[in-house]
Amino acid sequence: MKILTVFSHPNPDSFNGAVLNTIKDTMSGRGHEVKVRDLHKLGWNPILTSGDLAKLYSGSVPDDIAAEQAEVRWADVLVFIYPIWWFERPAILKGWFDKVFSHGFAYQQTKEGTVEGLLKGKRAIVITTSGSNEDNMRENGVLDSINTCMIKGSLGFSGIQDVIYENLYAVPTVSDEERKGMLERVKSICEKL
Ligand SMILES: Cc1cc2nc3c(=O)[nH]c(=O)nc-3n(C[C@H](O)[C@H](O)[C@H](O)COP(=O)(O)O)c2cc1C
Structure with a gap:
């Protein structure tokens, strides 16, 4: 399968970097084709400008957005x-997401007024x-917010219904052993594909 990994941490040596390496190694080890979009390394500009909007509304796509859309189009996962x-x-x-998951690429309005x-x-x-730990994340509604904004919002709204979601809790304060266990969980998620 073709796997596009979008990585959004400024430090490749962080725990997030270890998650990225685990995913890359496990997926490629299983014969999948893996591409990485490291947004910080790319110098990705997250601001959707008035110029971008004008272009998108007139039916053309700015170059930085077109490049990312080509990668998304390529990917199965x-x-x-x-x-x-x-x-x-x-x-x-x-x-x-603001820029790449644009109208006409990720979703479109239907004549009936639905999406x-x-x-x-x-x-x-x-x-x-x-x-934060799991109790804290549940209490303060962060898990609900991720479900609403990321899983149902950006992904579901765009037609991506098959989503596996995992949060790794309290990363800075758990033991090295627990962090290793988290990376094993990440591996087993990759193996589900
Ligand atoms: C700007 C900023 C905001 C953060 N906000 C939250 C938050 O809302 N909830 C939370 O549980 N942790 C929050 N954290 C902690 C990070 O999520 C945590 O340090 C990170 O996930 C650990 O992974 P890393 O070592 O790869 O950076 C925040 C950290 C930073 C730098």
């Missing part, structure tokens, strides 16, 4: 790896990491 920052996606990733997802058939894996 989209994998997102990111830390929870302020209850949600880091801005660089939110801006990737049709255009990325039907693709699958997604979302791996997040948090400073």
Whole structure:
């Protein structure tokens, strides 16, 4: 399968970087074709400008957006790896969705006033990491917010219904052994494909 991994952490040596390496190694070891979009390394500009909007509304696609859309089109499976920052996606990733999942590419309005997802058939894996533990994440509604905004919102709205989601909790404070166990969980998620 063709796997597009969108990585949204500024430091490749972080725990998120270890998750990325685990996914790359496991997926390629299983014969999948893996591409990585490291948004920080790419210098991705997350701001959807008035110029971008004008172009998109007039039916043309700015070059940086077209390049990402080509990668999404190529992929069977989209994998997102990111830390929870302020209850949600880091801005660089939110801006990737703002720009790349555009009207006419990821979804379209129907004549009946409903929305049709255009990325039907693709699958997604979302791996997040948090400073908080599971009880805290549930209590403060972060898991609900990820479900609403990322899983149902950006992905579901665009027709991607088959989503595996896993959060790795309290990453900075758990033991090395527990972090190793988390990477084993990530491996087993890859093996489900
Ligand atoms: C700007 C910023 C905002 C953060 N907001 C949250 C948050 O809302 N909830 C949470 O549990 N952790 C939060 N954290 C902690 C990170 O999620 C955590 O340190 C990270 O997932 C650990 O992975 P890493 O070592 O790869 O960075 C935040 C960290 C930063 C830098």
